[in-house]
Amino acid sequence: MRYILAIDQGTSSSRCVLYDRQANPVAMAQQAFTQHFPYPGWVEHDAEEIWTSQSGVVRQVMQDAQLQPDDIAGIGITNQRETTVIWERSSGKPIYNAIVWQDRRTAEDCIRLKQAGAEAMVKAKTGLLLDAYFSATKISWLLDHVEGARVKAERGELAFGTIDSWLVWKLTCGELHITDVSNAARTLLFNIDTMQWDDDLLALFDIPASLLPTVKSSSEIYGQTRNPEIGAGIPIAAIAGDQQAGLFGQLCINAGMAKCTYGTGSFLMMNTGAKRVASSHGLLTTIAWQIGDQIHYALEGGVFVGGAVIQWLRDGLGLFEQAADSERLAGSVDDNGGVYFVPALTGLGAPHWDPHARGAIFGITRGTTSAHLTRAALESICFQVDEVLQLLSAESGTPIVQLRIDGGASANNMLAQFQADISAVEVVRPANLETTALGAAYLAGIAIGLWTIDELNQKWRIDRSFHETMPPLEVELLKRHWLKAVERAKDWAE
Ligand SMILES: Nc1ncnc2c1ncn2[C@@H]1O[C@H](COP(=O)(O)OP(=O)(O)O)[C@@H](O)[C@H]1O
Numbered sequence: 317m318r319y320i321l322a323i324d325q326g327t328s329s330s331r332c333v334l335y336d337r338q339a340n341p342v343a344m345a346q347q348a349f350t351q352h353f354p355y356p357g358w359v360e361h362d363a364e365e366i367w368t369s370q371s372g373v374v375r376q377v378m379q380d381a382q383l384q385p386d387d388i389a390g391i392g393i394t395n396q397r398e399t400t401v402i403w404e405r406s407s408g409k410p411i412y413n414a415i416v417w418q419d420r421r422t423a424e425d426c427i428r429l430k431q432a433g434a435e436a437m438v439k440a441k442t443g444l445l446l447d448a449y450f451s452a453t454k455i456s457w458l459l460d461h462v463e464g465a466r467v468k469a470e471r472g473e474l475a476f477g478t479i480d481s482w483l484v485w486k487l488t489c490g491e492l493h494i495t496d497v498s499n500a501a502r503t504l505l506f507n508i509d510t511m512q513w514d515d516d517l518l519a520l521f522d523i524p525a526s527l528l529p530t531v532k533s534s535s536e537i538y539g540q541t542r543n544p545e546i547g548a549g550i551p552i553a554a555i556a557g558d559q560q561a562g563l564f565g566q567l568c569i570n571a572g573m574a575k576c577t578y579g580t581g582s583f584l585m586m587n588t589g590a591k592r593v594a595s596s597h598g599l600l601t602t603i604a605w606q607i608g609d610q611i612h613y614a615l616e617g618g619v620f621v622g623g624a625v626i627q628w629l630r631d632g633l634g635l636f637e638q639a640a641d642s643e644r645l646a647g648s649v650d651d652n653g654g655v656y657f658v659p660a661l662t663g664l665g666a667p668h669w670d671p672h673a674r675g676a677i678f679g680i681t682r683g684t685t686s687a688h689l690t691r692a693a694l695e696s697i698c699f700q701v702d703e704v705l706q707l708l709s710a711e712s713g714t715p716i717v718q719l720r721i722d723g724g725a726s727a728n729n730m731l732a733q734f735q736a737d738i739s740a741v742e743v744v745r746p747a748n749l750e751t752t753a754l755g756a757a758y759l760a761g762i763a764i765g766l767w768t769i770d771e772l773n774q775k776w777r778i779d780r781s782f783h784e785t786m787p788p789l790e791v792e793l794l795k796r797h798w799l800k801a802v803e804r805a806k807d808w809a810e
Pocket residue numbers: 326327328329578579580581622623624625626627639640641642643723724725726727728
């Protein structure tokens with residue numbers, strides 16, 4: 317019996333899931349790690365702690381299932397994207413904490429580059445926008461602010477990687493410095509037409525090419541583990557960014573299929589097949605995956621605060637004890653009572669991209685209760701997703717009729733029903749909600765020859781699907797108020 321091990325390195329925790337030959341999950345371990353917030357708007361992780369938490373859960377799963385390295389046919393890696401690590405090639409030590417995708421410290425740098433007219437080129441080559449979210453300005457910041465870093469980088473002594481590269485480096489004890497196309501496509505340095513690191517972009521951000529990893533496909537045997545903490549000789553067989561792995565794990569394998577992950581943020585992604593669809597409304601064009609020489613592109617919209625608004629009601633306001641209690645509380649009233657909550661707690665992502673927007677609650681009256689507030693918060697997750705969904709349908713030219721959902725907040729039936737109502741789509745929740753790890757495992761199993769895409773497609777199992785029931789006039793009224801609220805929350809912070 318041989319197993320596939322999926323490493324899922326997320327923003328708040330490191331997870332490991334073990335799958336058997338039929339791709340059934342058989343063991344799982346998870347460990348949270350420290351979030352560092354040194355200044356307002358800054359978010360860092362200790363890259364060494366990422367490794368120790370990740371290797372810890374891998375060891376735990378192997379122990380629980382009583383496995384030796386020989387029992388594992390391959391490892392698939394999936395990871396929080398854009399988060400930037402630079403380390404010394406000789407010692408393998410990071411020169412600074414990892415700068416996390418949520419970190420806004422380079423927002424002003426991006427504004428300056430935009431004012432200098434760089435955005436059109438960046439967008440044409442990368443499919444992305446000039447925003448602090450992506451890796452490039454984080455790399456420049458590290459080179460400019462860590463003493464001696466730029467000189468060392470120019471001498472070829474440093475390596476840059478997103479979290480996948482860092483994990484592969486650690487797994488192979490520095491033998492491999494690689495990434496895959498789906499992660500490279502999030503750096504602002506990778507040309508998604510030529511599928512190469514781009515000299516013009518490297519010059520724009522003043523980044524030496526010697527820092528960069530070699531770019532590989534998302535599903536192939538790159539090499540073997542060498543690290544004694546895990547065990548030697550296990551093939552590393554897949555790498556994909558977590559949203560792209562989620563799209564694959566949801567088996568959205570054909571053009572036009574879309575998924576939404578409702579986690580801390582909400583991430584919508586549509587497979588656009590071999591076609592690169594450009595957006596003129598703030599969506600991102602990106603690479604979904606490469607298998608063999610076949611590349612799938614995707615159109616994406618990321619909403620920064622999704623389930624996190626429920627966390628805030630729980631931890632910041634103490635309205636309930638568990639996130640799941642939000643469903644009962646919100647369900648205790650018939651409607652939102654005219655309350656609209658714009659959860660722009662860290663600014664607004666797609667499609668507005670307003671770093672200066674802030675959270676705001678509108679329509680409060682003397683009759684407003686915690687139940688209305690909670691209902692408005694849940695609805696806000698869906699309104700934000702709906703804005704992206706409508707744009708995805710319009711810009712891709714393929715109206716979304718079915719949305720496959722996953723992530724922690726997708727367990728909330730009220731949320732799923734409201735999404736179906738306001739977006740007029742069938743919302744489908746699969747039986748296995750760990751789609752990110754599953755996608756990484758699928759990609760690894762394909763590389764090893766354990767299964768084919770067609771076989772995987774047979775494994776798709778639905779937990780529940782939700783259909784629209786709300787009268788169109790009511791939907792229109794709700795959306796009109798939502799848009800009014802969003803406009804008022806914009807451009808607040810100075
Ligand atoms: N039943 C629920 N209803 C609404 N929100 C929920 C529910 N369960 C979890 N959440 C929210 O989902 C998020 C956790 O989802 P998860 O997929 O684990 O996130 P991540 O991978 O981003 O850490 C939290 O922000 C939490 O508030």
